[in-house]
Amino acid sequence: MDIVSLVKNRLEETYDLHRRYINPQFVRVLEVIGFNRNYTSSKGAYLYDADGRKVLDFLAGFGVFNIGRNHPLVAKVLHEMLDADPPNMVQMDLGGISGLLAEALTAVAPGDLDAVFFTNSGAESVEGALKFARQATRRHKVVHCAHAFHGLTLGALSVNGNREFRDRNEPLLPGCIQVPFNDLDALEQALAGGDVAAFIFEPIQGKGVFVPDDDYLPGARALCDRFGTLMIADEVQTGFGRTGKMFAVDHWNVVPDIMAVSKALSGGFVPIGAVITKRAIHARVFDSMERCFAHSNTFGQNDLAMAAGLATLHVLQSEALVERAAEVGDYLLAGLREKIGRYEMLHEVRGRGLMIGLQFGEPKSLSLKTGWKLVHKMNADLFGQMITMPLMEKHHILSQVAGHGLDTVKILPPLVIDREEADLFLNAMEDVLQDVHRFPGAAWSTTKKMAVRTLQSA
Structure with a gap:
């Protein structure tokens, strides 16, 4: 049995097989938020999909891949x-x-x-x-x-x-x-x-x-x-x-x-x-x-x-990965906390090492407050996706929303990342935050599209 060839030859069927035999609701979620990629390989802090895209993994299998993927x-x-x-x-x-x-x-x-x-x-x-x-x-x-x-x-x-x-x-x-x-x-x-x-x-x-x-x-x-x-x-x-x-x-x-x-x-x-x-x-x-x-x-x-x-x-x-997590984590925390004063919806950055949460909250300016209330009226869990979706779609960085109704985005990168990967994330977050703080803007349009896809798939 050539299992590698079997998987490769039927890769395009992955979502249909899961829809049919495993968890169709999770398939819908991935399709709605635009995370429906067929990954073909992984190494260290990166995933590679069937379209040749390289994705920086800041989820690490919910914290499984501390030493990186496929060490x-x-x-x-x-x-x-x-x-x-x-x-x-x-x-x-x-x-x-x-x-x-x-x-x-x-x-x-x-x-x-x-x-x-x-x-x-x-x-x-x-x-x-x-x-x-x-x-x-x-x-x-x-x-x-x-x-x-x-x-x-x-x-x-x-x-x-x-x-x-x-x-x-x-x-x-x-x-x-x-x-x-x-x-x-x-x-x-x-x-x-x-x-x-x-x-x-x-x-x-x-x-x-x-x-x-x-x-x-x-x-x-x-x-x-x-x-x-x-x-x-x-x-x-x-x-x-x-x-x-x-x-x-x-x-x-x-x-x-x-x-x-x-x-x-x-x-x-x-x-x-x-x-x-x-x-x-x-x-x-x-x-x-x-x-x-x-x-x-x-x-x-x-x-x-x-x-x-x-x-x-x-x-x-x-490989001194515990020490690296402390050093790179401090670098990321400092870089993210620097953004709090410049972006009014980013209220707090908390964590230790490479377990970090970005807490968002209601803005003070009238236009942004209108958008904030509109999004939360649509769905209490929607705002976090305004951050994670463009991180994936535009910057090819995989992250997650930290919990139901918390307006918190969480990152759990592998401990093998260095400052280069940290800077990739910091620069991507800067770009996403700029978009989110323009109302209307690209981030708000993405959210509207997601809401429409959700209604269409219901």
């Missing part, structure tokens, strides 16, 4: 593993390579996190973390934050702070309590009963790129210690160098009791995730031979995922 070292390691005919997933045995990756993860994890359980995704890591906390404490309540995103399986969804994802799924897991993000008083009130198993949080929230005050996470750590609550850090998107530290909690020198990771760990080659925790907590879950399978899965320790994880950690460290 040659990870590909080489995977080829070597396949050629070695490994004794993969014997199940009633131990995988040697999974022990090596567990050792490597505990070496880079904060503090005394020294026990690992492997998973296949971020949502599964969150599910495992919640189970570990409930079993270790013998409590069932979990506190989570508004705007939090922890995954879309039912347990993870129960601690998801976004209404649009919870709809049609309730009742969810009982005992889940929502508090405002970055509010220590609300967290103290929620924990004060001494009956909460865990407080789960994203160090920097992915939906909106909300960064906490410097005293929030240290204060939350103290509150969890005071009330006997375990602290779960969801580092699924913020981990492995994304924010300019190996893990985002390192910015505040906070050591959680349990950490959920995934996304970037395999370099984007193989689904992988992990729950990294303290040995004492792990021992309360797996506390006897009869309970050696108190939590388990089939594919978690598969050899290809483990090999990709080891290779990815090596790349992050040998």
Whole structure:
């Protein structure tokens, strides 16, 4: 079977096949916003489509490709593993390579996190973390934050702070309590009963790129210690160098009791995730031979995922990508913040490292205010597309809207970018912002066309 030729020969059928067999509504979305390109290859920070266009990837698979797309070292390691005919997933045995990756993860994890359980995704890591906390404490309540995103399986969804994802799924897991993000008083009130198993949080929230005050996470750590609550850090998107530290909690020198990771760990080659925790907590879950399978899965320790994880950690460290994320991230943040005073709809730029959110808001000038209100009357989520669509159509840069109804554009470029790619984005954003601040103008026309396409495809 020549799979490469098969895909190439039927590439033009991609959207029809997805429309027929997978998710026709997502096909409609891509067609309406003009993101319907057939990509044929990728390398580093770039995607290449069937029309020969080169696209700068500032989405990185929602943060999967921290080391860039198709990194040659990870590909080489995977080829070597396949050629070695490994004794993969014997199940009633131990995988040697999974022990090596567990050792490597505990070496880079904060503090005394020294026990690992492997998973296949971020949502599964969150599910495992919640189970570990409930079993270790013998409590069932979990506190989570508004705007939090922890995954879309039912347990993870129960601690998801976004209404649009919870709809049609309730009742969810009982005992889940929502508090405002970055509010220590609300967290103290929620924990004060001494009956909460865990407080789960994203160090920097992915939906909106909300960064906490410097005293929030240290204060939350103290509150969890005071009330006997375990602290779960969801580092699924913020981990492995994304924010300019190996893990985002390192910015505040906070050591959680349990950490959920995934996304970037395999370099984007193989689904992988992990729950990294303290040995004492792990021992309360797996506390006897009869309970050696108190939590388990089939594919978690598969050899290809483990090999990709080891290779990815090596790349992050040998190529100093964490440090590069901090340096290039500071450069991007400074360049974007310089634009705030010159463009009245750009209200704030927030983030750490290469996880950055651009917050837009209502302008003061009368003409722009008219356009702003008109767009939001059409659709509360439409304005962000006025930024991302011309970035793609005119400048060939892939980005995303950060969340429903937030007027926030988010960038998550691979950590391999340098100042040249940063300047490409800054110059493109300057051009897009100029258009958006001319009413009527090209950006507003693009939005009108999108609205028409939406009505026509309904």
